[in-house]
Amino acid sequence: MSPSAEQDLGAIRGALVVPGLPMQLPEYAGQADAGGEIRERSVAALVEAIADWKPSAVVVVAGHDPLAEHTKGSVGARVARLLLAGAGWEGPVREISVPIDADPGELDGAAERVLEGRTATGALVLVPADLSAKRTEAAPGHFDERAAAFDAHVLDAIASGDAAALIRCDLVLAQELWATGQAPLQVLARVLPAPVRSEIMWSALPWGVQYVRARWWGRKA
Amino acid sequence: MTFRLGRTVFDSDARLVMAIVNRTPDSFYDKGATWDDAAAKDRVRLVVDQGADIVDIGGIKAAPGVEIDAEEEKRRVVDFVAWVRGTFPDLIISVDTWRAEVGRAVCEAGADLLNDAWGGADPELPAVAAEFGAALVCTHTGGVPPRTRPFRIEYDDVVDDIRESLVEQAERAAALGVARDRILIDPAHDFGKNTYHSLEATRRLGELVATGWPVLVSLSNKDFVGETLDKPVGERLTGTLATTAVSAWLGANVFRAHEVAETRQVLDMVSSIAGHRRPARTVRGLQ
Structure with missing residues (x-):
């Protein structure tokens, strides 16, 4: 960590994007913990990010389905809590929930709430988010020929740290492709x-859903 | 309430497969398939691989036939029990016999459970189980002698008769020193029963479960399945498995079976429906 970064008061130290699939939750595991490897690798990535960035707080940004009628809370937020517990994080956590069909105004509002959470020594933003769920015939949303290109665009934007490209993604198309993490x-x-830096640590579509684990390093002051 | 077989303690929601291993040349279903020593050993290896919790070794077929004395019965099963004990130290070994003399010999060879399939025909058998710390299966036969078929038998209430007989046998076994958590009860479908009796015993199995004694059912390919579906031996698996599922749902704990892999699947499925067993692997809808 450079001295200038240490003095980067108020900045977000970085963000970790992780798969948000419910299969990671213990209550949904079978005897074989099919989501266990993804979960444990995300925990390891979170441990590493916390060690590198030494954040004073974690802000979770998770999508929620506004049409859901259950009271269990969003899967993404529950996954984030599980990862934070697994990583041994005991510091403050704020959860920002955004509808998965949010319009730009709602997205702006959610971003403002994240920034309100900045602390003197910087926060880690944890983002459970998945891309399209229509990549194969066996995918939850069946095959959609537009999905591969959509995912490629999002993965490129994440890999290159191109926030503007992410924001340019078609929100309606994202909805149609069941890209709940958009x-x-x-x-x-x-x-x-x-x-200042971006990295895709892993991406795959084992069940026809595009997952990604990635890090973005925070901006300088 | 838990129960114990061998060194293992089982919860009241356990559903165990007891694999039939006949050391007979003439049993109704396998017709001597495991009469040969090597074939019987292969059968044990197979059923262990298929998920059997217990093997039930029998030296005399249940149906009438050539008389087999105790010496011949022992020749058929004792050394084999010793081989199973040595080869599969943790496998629960049951021996299907009504004779105390045979029971003693197989317990010395390592048997964990005496399956008294003829309902106390030899009143000394529970004392043998007690002496060796073995478990005992008490069965209802309606009072018929070993190796006889039911003939014009009737009950005012077959399930009442089953329950009263089994509880009496179980209490007697306990009084003779068999550990209470090593006593099971078996309504013994087809034994001293016509098809209607066996169907009613299945339908009202919950009344036997309610006694608190763990329930064993022996359904596999039996005549009541065959008569119900009009199927000969060899075409009764579906009916057997349907009865297995219903019995499992109603609370039976041990299922004596020829087809182990299929029975295991049915019991695992029922256990998962009942919320007692997690599915093997869950992906659907959770990606």
């Missing part, structure tokens, strides 16, 4: 518009 990713793009 809204939280767009909030991330709003709060970290110029990451």
Whole structure:
């Protein structure tokens, strides 16, 4: 960590994008913990990010389905809590929930709430977010020929830290492709518009859903 | 309430497969398939691989036939029990016998459970189980002698008769020193029963479960399945498995079976429906 970064008071230290699939939750595991490897690798990534960035707080940005009638809370937020517990995080946590069908105004509002949470020594933004769920015939949303290109665009934007490209993504198309992570990713793009570094750690579509684990390093003051 | 077989303690929601291993040349279903020593050993290896919790070794077929004395019965099963004990130290070994003399010999060879399939025909058998710390299955036969078929038998209420007989046998076994958590009860479908009796015993199995004694059911390919579906031996698996599922749902704990893999699947499925067992692997809708 450079001295200048240490003095980057008030900045977001960085963001970690992780898969948000419910299969990671223990209550949904079978005898074989099918989501266990994804979860444990995300925990490891979170441990590493916390060690590198030494944040004073974590802000979770998770999407929620506004049509859901249950009271369990969003899967993304529950996954984030699980990862934070797994990583041994005991500091403050704020959860910002954004509708998965959010319009730009709602996305702006969510971004403002994230930034309100900045602390003197910087926060880590944790973003459970998945891309399209229509990549194969067996995918939850069946095959949609537009999905591959959509995912490629989002993955390129994440890999290159191109927040503007993320924001340019078609929100309606994202909805049609069941890309439930698009809204939280767009909030991330709003709060970290110029990451100094970006990296995709892993991406795959084992069940026809595009997952990604990625880091964005925070902007300088 | 828990129960114990061998060194293992089982919860009241356990659903165990007891694999039939006949050391007979003439049993109704396998017709001597495991009469040969090597074939019987292969059968044990197979059923262990298929998920059997218990093997039930029998030296005399249930149906009438050539008389087999205790010496011959022991020749058929004792050394084999010793082999199973040595080869599969943790496998629960049951022996299907009504004779105390045979029971003693197989317990010395390592048997964990005496399956008294003829309902106390030899009143000394529970004392043998007690002496060796073995478990005991008490069965209802309606009072018929070993190796006889039911003939014009009737009950005012078959399930009442089953329950009263089994509870009496279980209490007697306990009084003779068999550990209370090593006593099971078996309504013994087809034994001393016509098809209607066996169907009613299945339908009202919950009344036997309610006694608190763990319930064993022996349904596999039996005549009541065959008569119900009009299917000969060899075409009764579906009916057997349907009865297995219903019995499992109603609370039976041990299922004596020829087809172990299929029975295991049915019991696992019922256990998961009942909320007692997690599915093997869950992905659907959770990606």
